[in-house]
Amino acid sequence: MNEFFKVLKNDSMSRARTGNMVTAHGIIKTPVFMPVGTKATIKAIDHQNLSGMGCEIILGNLYHLYLQPGIELIKKAGGLHGFMNWDKSILTDSGGFQVFSLNKIRKINDDGVEFKSVIDGSLHFFTPEDVIRYQADMGSDIMMALDECIPFTEDAVYTGAAAKRTLKWAEISRKTAESINSTRGKNEMARVFGIVQGGFIKSIRKFCAESVSGMDFDGIAIGGLSVGEERQKTLEILQYTSEFTDRLKPLYFMGLGDPVGLADAIYHGVDMFDCVMPTRISRMGSAFTKNGKINIKNSRFEQDFGPIEESCSCHTCKNYSRAYIRHLYKSREILSSMLLTIHNLQFIFDLVENARFHINNGTYVKFREDFKKNYL
């Protein structure tokens, strides 16, 4: 029996499902969206407010936190939970994506990756063991194995070599986590996920999905998608890959967070998501609505004294008008980012909550169809 993850309801018309994940910091209802707190803060929102919005887990980035303020400081502060005063769950990213996306100069070999600090240019080296130990030091509830992330390519040799290395690192990561957990109590276990790479080549995706599923991971992540390809391609690879993953474990789609993408990926069986998009667009003046994304600086909102969305129950919609937020955005006031971040995160939490409701209710396929019809 899996004590970490339990499927509650499988949709009969799709691969969508609801479930529960249990960590040392609480129960997480799935499907779940995890706001990204790269540097131990979710940008432009006080995370004390997130619990009340229905947030049960946030994400931190090892890469950024390792460079600033450093793992030792976080450890002394009582881990990431103590440092940022967040008592619900935290998933930490291994830094694989950041090492590859933020570094022009870096070396990679089977032992790990060398990279340059974006802060002071100093050189650093991560082994897969390091990456798990650092995450465990930070008190992460769900740790990610180090993976080799590659840009969009059709080169099968390159893709295959990166996938093979990722699988090798996956096994090292799993064993490192096992060794750490052997010294911990049952309720303090740090869970560890393997990452399925394989780019856009189905045979490699299949091989990786089966290999990672065969290892003793707590969950399975799909990486290397949403890297600039067409959405149709993303869904095709997701759908194909998910057929070869162990369905007793939670499936995490890394880096997806747009409303339609969420609705589609849930349909294809994904349980967990993260993305900077909902918070990033907030700082650029955009807001999700049931009828699609709007940009608040549009002149048609100049005298629009209604909320961003009439039916929305978020703090922003209960208190402020489109005209007011437009004024704040045009005046470059911080409150504009603060208010839009609240709304956009609430929109995503509500969407995922509605998805869970409709999966449990047996009406998810219709819900997704209606949602997309209104949104697109």
Place this chain on the structure above:
Amino acid sequence: MNEFFKVLKNDSMSRARTGNMVTAHGIIKTPVFMPVGTKATIKAIDHQNLSGMGCEIILGNLYHLYLQPGIELIKKAGGLHGFMNWDKSILTDSGGFQVFSLNKIRKINDDGVEFKSVIDGSLHFFTPEDVIRYQADMGSDIMMALDECIPFTEDAVYTGAAAKRTLKWAEISRKTAESINSTRGKNEMARVFGIVQGGFIKSIRKFCAESVSGMDFDGIAIGGLSVGEERQKTLEILQYTSEFTDRLKPLYFMGLGDPVGLADAIYHGVDMFDCVMPTRISRMGSAFTKNGKINIKNSRFEQDFGPIEESCSCHTCKNYSRAYIRHLYKSREILSSMLLTIHNLQFIFDLVENARFHINNGTYVKFREDFKKNYL
């Protein structure tokens, strides 16, 4: 009997006093600090949180709001209260200070001031009547007369001419307000304050203080101080000027908001304050404490896991450490400004509340002395 302002307690050892001001939007206990909401927002804080922090009145700037989003829009939104959803009192500044401090090219004559928009360079003209009408249109609770603000100078002729013009405008402003209020109900009255100018020349200050006191204003403001002079000079002119103001009316010191300055000005009989300083220093990483101002980026806070101030009851001190806020500030995260703004405003609200307590208790002189001893 003055229905707007009532003195509750006069300190027997100083000119300090407590009182109540009553506007259409509530009762304001004095002495009072008014956070500055220049562009219809107090920077980096959601003003829905201010009420719970003890804030009873905020300030808006006609100059900025006239240029963006414009008076007509604010009027359509139900005034400034409706536009920004703030149901307590609002004092609006006449724009005199901004016209003179933000504009290099401007013309002034007895009819008013011509100035250039900082947004698009367009030319605008304010008469003293305009300024009152615009403030009334925005639904201001306390309106300020247009004044001519001059930089620090010892030129008596220039100072005298500006003061004379300010007095002329004061009378026009008062009459304009009277005419507007004649169409309003007793509970919807917009109060209007005259401004005492006169630079650093005592005879002119005395003349202005007596002249403004002799007009039928609801309150008296002291302008033209804290413009770069030594603090000792500020207090000398304040003390001198305040002796010639009508003590039945509230006395407002424009543009003062540092902790020691507040304690001193209250001692000299000031009832109202505003200043961008507490919010501005928050965005630069500084925090008030009882033992003086600290800058959170100082390396001595790197491993300091205590709050900014142990005895502080603000949201920031209850939830976050110096080490965490230092990390946020160094990482240029918006949450750093948000958390420091909460703390610094709470510090000022608490200081002013303590001042009221000690005035009522007959212990203000000792309180001020102890506060300054710890702070400096």
